[in-house]
Structures are given as C-alpha cells and as structure tokens.
Amino acid sequence: MADLRMCLAVVVLQTVLYRSCKALWCNCTTAQCQKTGFQCETDGACRVSALLDNGQEQHIRTCITRDSLVPPGQPFYCLSTEGFFNIRCCYTDYCNGIDLKIPSVTAPTEPGTGTWGLVELVAVIAGPLFLLCLLLLLGIFLYYYHRRAYNHRQRLQVEDPSCDNLYLAKDRSLQDLIYNLSTSGSGSGLPLFVQRTVARTIVLQEIIGKGRFGEVWRGRWRGGDVAVKIFSSREERSWFREAEIYQTIMLRHENILGFIAADNKDNGTWTQLWLVSDYHEYGSLFDYLNRYPVTTEGMIKLALSAANGLAHLHMEILGTQGKPGIAHRDLKSKNILVKKNCTCAIADLGLAVRHDSATDTIDIAPNQRVGTKRYMAPEVLDETINMRHFESFKCADIYALGLVYWETARRCNSGGIHEEYQLPYYDLVPSDPSIEDMRKVVCDQKLRPSIPNWWQSYEALRVMGKIMRECWYPNGAARLTALRIKKTLSQLSVQEDIKM
Ligand SMILES: *[C@@H]1O[C@H](CO)[C@@H](O)[C@H](O)[C@H]1NC(C)=O
Numbered sequence: 001m002a003d004l005r006m007c008l009a010v011v012v013l014q015t016v017l018y019r020s021c022k023a024l025w026c027n028c029t030t031a032q033c034q035k036t037g038f039q040c041e042t043d044g045a046c047r048v049s050a051l052l053d054n055g056q057e058q059h060i061r062t063c064i065t066r067d068s069l070v071p072p073g074q075p076f077y078c079l080s081t082e083g084f085f086n087i088r089c090c091y092t093d094y095c096n097g098i099d100l101k102i103p104s105v106t107a108p109t110e111p112g113t114g115t116w117g118l119v120e121l122v123a124v125i126a127g128p129l130f131l132l133c134l135l136l137l138l139g140i141f142l143y144y145y146h147r148r149a150y151n152h153r154q155r156l157q158v159e160d161p162s163c164d165n166l167y168l169a170k171d172r173s174l175q176d177l178i179y180n181l182s183t184s185g186s187g188s189g190l191p192l193f194v195q196r197t198v199a200r201t202i203v204l205q206e207i208i209g210k211g212r213f214g215e216v217w218r219g220r221w222r223g224g225d226v227a228v229k230i231f232s233s234r235e236e237r238s239w240f241r242e243a244e245i246y247q248t249i250m251l252r253h254e255n256i257l258g259f260i261a262a263d264n265k266d267n268g269t270w271t272q273l274w275l276v277s278d279y280h281e282y283g284s285l286f287d288y289l290n291r292y293p294v295t296t297e298g299m300i301k302l303a304l305s306a307a308n309g310l311a312h313l314h315m316e317i318l319g320t321q322g323k324p325g326i327a328h329r330d331l332k333s334k335n336i337l338v339k340k341n342c343t344c345a346i347a348d349l350g351l352a353v354r355h356d357s358a359t360d361t362i363d364i365a366p367n368q369r370v371g372t373k374r375y376m377a378p379e380v381l382d383e384t385i386n387m388r389h390f391e392s393f394k395c396a397d398i399y400a401l402g403l404v405y406w407e408t409a410r411r412c413n414s415g416g417i418h419e420e421y422q423l424p425y426y427d428l429v430p431s432d433p434s435i436e437d438m439r440k441v442v443c444d445q446k447l448r449p450s451i452p453n454w455w456q457s458y459e460a461l462r463v464m465g466k467i468m469r470e471c472w473y474p475n476g477a478a479r480l481t482a483l484r485i486k487k488t489l490s491q492l493s494v495q496e497d498i499k500m
Contacts, residue, residue: 027061027097032356032363039094044069046096047077050103051085051236061096064089068192076192079264085236195261199274202226208283213238213350218279225281226260231273239264239273242350246275250323255309257337257347277347285344285404286333289411290421296460297498298342299412303405303464304489305343306336310401311482313346314394316357325355327393330371331400333407355390362390373438374425375400378474381439385476395476401485402471405464406449414458424449448472463492 025039026046033040042063049060069075069089078089086100190198202219209216214231231239243262245251252258258278265272282288285302294302316325328335328349335348351371354363364387371380377399379385379392386392403424410419428447429437441447451468455461467488470480480488 024063024091025093026063027094028063029059029061030363032361035359035361042066045075045078045089045091046094047087047089048096048098048100049085049087050100052102053234057102059099076196076264079266190261192262195276196263199261199263199276200265202228202276204228214273219276225279227277227279229275229277231275233271233273236271236273238350239275242275242348245326245349245352245354246277248323248326248354250317250321251313251326253309253312255305255343255345256313257345257349278345280337280339280345282338282340284334284347285336285338285408288338289333289407293411293413293418294408295413296458296496299408299464300460300489300493300496300498301342302338302344302408304486304493306346306401306404307482307486307489309344309346310397311486313352314397314482316355325357325390325394326352327355327390328352328397328400329393330375331397331404332372332375333404334372336404353390353393360390362388362393371396371400373433373435374423374429375403376435376438376442377476378443379476381435382443392476394481395479398471398479398482398485399476401482402468402479403449405468405471406451409455409461409464409468412461412464414461417454443474446474460492460496463488 022041022043024042024044024046026042027048028036028038028040040063042065044064044066047062047064051058051060064075064077068077075089078087080087080103086103088096088098088100090096198221202221204217204219206218207215208218208227213235214229217228217230219226219228229242239262243259246259246262259275260278261274261276263274263276265274285306310328310331313326313328315323317323326349328346329351330348331346335346337345337347339345355361356363370376373381377385377396380396385396406424407421411421412418425433425438425441425447428441449468451465455465467480467485470478471485473479
C-alpha cells in the first residue's frame, strides 16, 4: 500500500526521483543486460532505435529512466533523426521488441511524365500560394505570442525570485547555475532542458581540435568561454555514452573536466551532436609539455592533481547519492587538460566503464573502440586482461598514468637540466605504432621508458621515478592505486613546501 501511494505521488508530482517504483520491463540488447536475460526494468520508458551502421542494420533496445524523459511530451532521448536513425519510446512491457524500419536516405523523386490537366495546374499554382499565406499568418501569430510570453516572464523574474531556476535569468553566470543546480539536485549536472537552452545560445568562435569523433570548438556563452565537442552524426553512440558518463551522480570534481551540457540539434538535413564543457586555454597536457618545461613545483602539482582526479574517478562512493567506480580506459597526456592554476582536469570519458558493485557487473561501452595503442597496458596488448573484473581496468589506467608521469618528469627543470618533450616509447616504436609493435616491446621484450640515473640526485624526480616503476609492473594487481599515488605525492608536496 505504501508502495502504491509512493508510486502515485511520483506520477502526480512528476518529480525527478531516483528511487521510484520500477514497473516496466523492456527488451535490452546491451552487454550489461546479458546477466538478466536481455531484459531490463525501469521506471521510465522502453527505447528502441534502428540505424544503419557501416552498412549493417542495428536495432538497439534499452531502458530509459524516468528522470531522462525530459522535456515531457517529447523527450530528448526519444527523438528520431530523418535519414540517420529511427527511435521510438514506449510504455508497455516489452513494447520495444518491435523491429523499427531502418531509415533510408530519401532520394529525390522524378517529376511525373504525364501532361497536366487544368485542375492539376490550378492546384499546383494555388496550393503553394495558399500555404505561404498560412505560414505568414502563423509566423505573425507566433511572434506576438512569444513577445507576450517573454514580457510575462520578465515580470515573473522581478516578482518571484524563487522561479529563477525555471529558465535562465539574464545575469547568472554558468558557474553559478551549475553550482546551484548540481548541489540542490542530483549532483549530476544541469537538467536537460537547461542544457539544451545553454547549448543553443552558444556562439562558436574557433576550432581548437580535431579527433576521430569530430571537432572541438571554443564557444562563447554570456561572455564566458566554453569548449564544444561536436560529434559527427555517425558517432551518435559515442556522444550518448560520453554524455551519460559525465552525468554520473557525484562525478563533479576539480580535477575532472566540468561537464555543462549535451544537445542534439537537428537542422533538417543532419543532426549536430554537441557536448559542452568548461574551457581551459592551456589545452591538453600534451600541448602544454610540448610548449613549456615545468618546475619541480609545477611537476608535482600536475602529477598530484592528475592522481587526485583519477582517484575520484576510480572511487566508489556508497549511499543513495553515491557514485559508481569508473575506469577511464583512454588515459594519456592528450586527454588531460591543464587548468589556469596549473593543475590537471581529466577529460574524454567516452570510453569509460562504470562498475555496478551490487551485481558486480560492468557497463561496457557499446562501441568497440579501445584505447590508444601507445598507452595500452601489457595485459590489454596481449589480451590477457580479465574483462569481467572491474579492478583490472583500474590497473590499466594506472599503467597509463605512469607513462603520463614520465612525459611530465622529463620536462622538469632540475639543476638547469630538462629534456625535450617526447611521447612514451618514442625511441622503441614507429610514430603510429600497431598493436603488434607495442606488444613486442612492452610484453615480449618487457621494455619500459627509461628513467635516467641523474633523477636519483633530486628528491622529487627520485620519488616520481619510483612511482612510475610501480605503475608499470607487468602484473596489474601489483601496481599502485591512484589513492596510494595521491598520498605519496601529497607527502612530497609537503616536503617540498608546495601550496596546492
Ligand atoms: C523481447 O522480450 C520478450 C520477453 O522476454 C521475448 O519474448 C521477445 O522475443 C523479445 N523480443 C526481441 C525482439 O528480442
């Protein structure tokens, strides 16, 4: 009875609740549903999408939680895109078992070859004219309607300050907005309709990067800079996955890239998939180290903040407002950003996996992309990694962190010496190494980047060298944990009298 009342309350209030009554069973095709017999239970809706992926028909069936069903009536996650993918959400048990039609790119139709009668001719001429008039009238109506609604809102804003979470008040900065909404709500970020409003008022300024997924732009929003990652429409799943990971409850952390919004803009011909985040003008750690050498203090700050971010990512926080353990799976200097205060923010969570400790399962990303070959741990290269065991992914991250530390420590200016920037294994493998190239060096010959002897004479470099060695053990389980590294580097920063 109490359950039923709870259920009613949820439906009536339309509240975004995390723990509501799950009632709907759906077909499910994702890897984490394997254990439950390819079905999932949800409090929201069943979703099925059909798309053509490299010439292969794909039908993806999933569960959508109630709190993702916004805006009501036309939820964000339930919109199809003509010519790219068909999506349907439905609300009865196993209703997403149906096979949707695969979207086909519509070819222009040939004009008719017969001769036209008078009636057809009149219809052809008068029809569009009539439509044009109708559209004009509609336009005028909408214009006045919006003006009234806008004026009304302006009044509301003055009269009732408690309403200002409902739309974006003019004078609020993004930081305030995210802070307020994410601390009062679930902690997972802005509500989706706010995300959409933010995304649609960004003005793109310049392209700052390109990747396999698409492009990264610097954009302006209300006088502040934001970074916009634009995915090509083929990469819908990567976009969805990365947005999903960034919105994991309690993920926000000073050393993890701050997520602002995800949006899919449909301009009629194609869909633009946007991921909006904080902007850091120094760019990636890779760019930074290429450009500047670092001081001992700078090195420790970068290393400690990176360990801090990774420790937060890896850590599971228990409780209703808890956070699952997350492994990054593509850690490298190009995926770590350098903030204004010379600390790191870990970015690019598109390949990350989350651990569900209750069922001890991993929600493996549905896309088959694996990490960057150069940074792959030995057990990933020779495929001996135990994919069922979440800890093994964390250990692979630590191996990559060790390589990032090596790149950083080489650029550390101690006693007037610092080396030029190099990628890990630059002297052992070609510039775009294959898995086989890497496997020979890392697994067969058991080589690692070299740690110069002179590092022993400088305490900070000696400690960094020792950490690296302990990140690079062939046996993943023997490696340090992010938390351990964080503690060791904290001690070092105290010794060296560094203020973080
Ligand atoms: C959906 O699930 C139901 C119940 O488990 C099953 O009978 C049906 O075959 C499934 N349909 C598809 C297309 O997987």
